[in-house]
Amino acid sequence: MKLYRLYILIIGVCLACGIPHVGRAQTDSQKFVVVIDAGHGGHDPGALGRISKEKNINLNVALKLGRLIEQNCPDTKVIYTRKKDVFIRLDRRAEIANNAKADLFISIHTNSVGKNRTVKGASTWTLGLAKSDENLEVAKRENAVILQDSDHQTRYAGFNPNSAESYIIFEFMQDQYMSQSVHLASLVQKQFKQTCRRPDRGVHQAGFLVLKACAMPSILVELGFISCPEEEKYLNTEEGTSSLANGIYRAFLLYKNEKQAMAHPAAGTEPSPALQPVAAQGPATSAPKSEKQQKPSAAKPSPQKKQADELVFKVQFLTSRTPLKANDKRLQGLKDVSFYREGGICKYTCGASTNYYQVLRTRKAISSRYKDAFIVAFRNDEKTDIHQAIQEFKLKQKR
Numbered sequence: 149m150k151l152y153r154l155y156i157l158i159i160g161v162c163l164a165c166g167i168p169h170v171g172r173a174q175t176d177s178q179k180f181v182v183v184i185d186a187g188h189g190g191h192d193p194g195a196l197g198r199i200s201k202e203k204n205i206n207l208n209v210a211l212k213l214g215r216l217i218e219q220n221c222p223d224t225k226v227i228y229t230r231k232k233d234v235f236i237r238l239d240r241r242a243e244i245a246n247n248a249k250a251d252l253f254i255s256i257h258t259n260s261v262g263k264n265r266t267v268k269g270a271s272t273w274t275l276g277l278a279k280s281d282e283n284l285e286v287a288k289r290e291n292a293v294i295l296q297d298s299d300h301q302t303r304y305a306g307f308n309p310n311s312a313e314s315y316i317i318f319e320f321m322q323d324q325y326m327s328q329s330v331h332l333a334s335l336v337q338k339q340f341k342q343t344c345r346r347p348d349r350g351v352h353q354a355g356f357l358v359l360k361a362c363a364m365p366s367i368l369v370e371l372g373f374i375s376c377p378e379e380e381k382y383l384n385t386e387e388g389t390s391s392l393a394n395g396i397y398r399a400f401l402l403y404k405n406e407k408q409a410m411a412h413p414a415a416g417t418e419p420s421p422a423l424q425p426v427a428a429q430g431p432a433t434s435a436p437k438s439e440k441q442q443k444p445s446a447a448k449p450s451p452q453k454k455q456a457d458e459l460v461f462k463v464q465f466l467t468s469r470t471p472l473k474a475n476d477k478r479l480q481g482l483k484d485v486s487f488y489r490e491g492g493i494c495k496y497t498c499g500a501s502t503n504y505y506q507v508l509r510t511r512k513a514i515s516s517r518y519k520d521a522f523i524v525a526f527r528n529d530e531k532t533d534i535h536q537a538i539q540e541f542k543l544k545q546k547r
């Protein structure tokens with residue numbers, strides 16, 4: 149069974165990578181560039197299991213993934229953020245990818261959850277605002293390493309990995325790469341489920357600092373839970389790490405081939421056998437998605453018709469110890485300016501609307517003037533949890 153699968157994979161790899169490029173010697177600048185980022189390293193072990201450390205599992209899988217690409221895809225350049233057990237800062241990892249003008253960034257991690265020893269499975273993440281506390285915790289844990297950096301306050305612009313408020317910024321990040329990142333993430337997840345036979349924990353978004361500065365589509369993979377003894381064992385076997393590397397590799401191939409087919413439609417290649425199982429499911433899942441995405445704009449909630457209990461989003465852009473005069477220069481040119489008091493401070497907001505997307509646009513519009521502005525939510529004029537509010541808004545839009 150395993151030999152058969154390997155055989156199919158080899159044929160697939162040849163078709164997908166080798167044959168179309170035979171005789172087409174590519175210079176480095178023409179190559180597809182992928183950065184493989186083994187999470188943690190050196191004095192940062194990452195999550196700790198009973199028999200192993202996250203940093204070593206991540207590195208094993210990263211090296212195997214890189215080797216698969218190097219051996220089978222002559223049109224791809226692989227760059228590693230680390231190839232051995234060394235510490236690399238989070239911002240440096242993104243910098244490596246940006247300097248290389250990479251097409252893709254894949255960060256490899258291993259999950260862990262408190263005292264629960266039964267939770268297991270693989271998940272794939274993209275940059276965004278976490279939709280649940282559980283998801284936020286994953287980002288908090290992965291970002292906590294910056295606290296070991298004595299100048300993290302300046303290096304990461306005052307970002308506090310433990311404060312939920314810090315994470316609001318991730319709602320506005322990376323819009324242009326979001327759909328490609330989510331697409332790759334879903335390809336990886338399909339492979340984890342179908343090829344690696346891992347319990348499927350889905351595709352999620354959260355505020356990972358390592359992805360924040362990446363100027364390209366990027367994902368963060370959580371291979372499994374080191375906190376689950378059974379899964380930790382698996383993650384420490386040759387079979388386990390090879391299978392997971394293989395799963396990411398196959399997703400990578402699909403993604404790259406799609407990209408290249410789009411860039412050079414005339415050179416369109418037939419989908420290779422290795423790609424068919426996943427490709428066959430592509431249209432069925434992607435078609436309804438785009439329909440869904442169109443719905444919200446057609447049924448825009450009107451900001452005028454405010455009802456009791458309805459959520460109102462606003463952009464908070466300024467604070468002051470005392471109320472400002474109406475003609476204060478700092479308030480000029482802004483719509484719907486008001487303020488609320490919190491902890492004895494006047495907090496100024498603008499652009500109130502029940503439509504969260506509208507407020508996002510307002511926030512973007514004033515971002516050059518107020519770069520630290522962020523979105524707050526109110527229910528019956530009382531400030532309410534922004535994460536929940538966004539979730540509620542998005543749920544309502546789906547209905």
Ligand SMILES: [Zn+2]
Nearest residue numbers: 187194257258
């Ligand atoms: Zn990690």
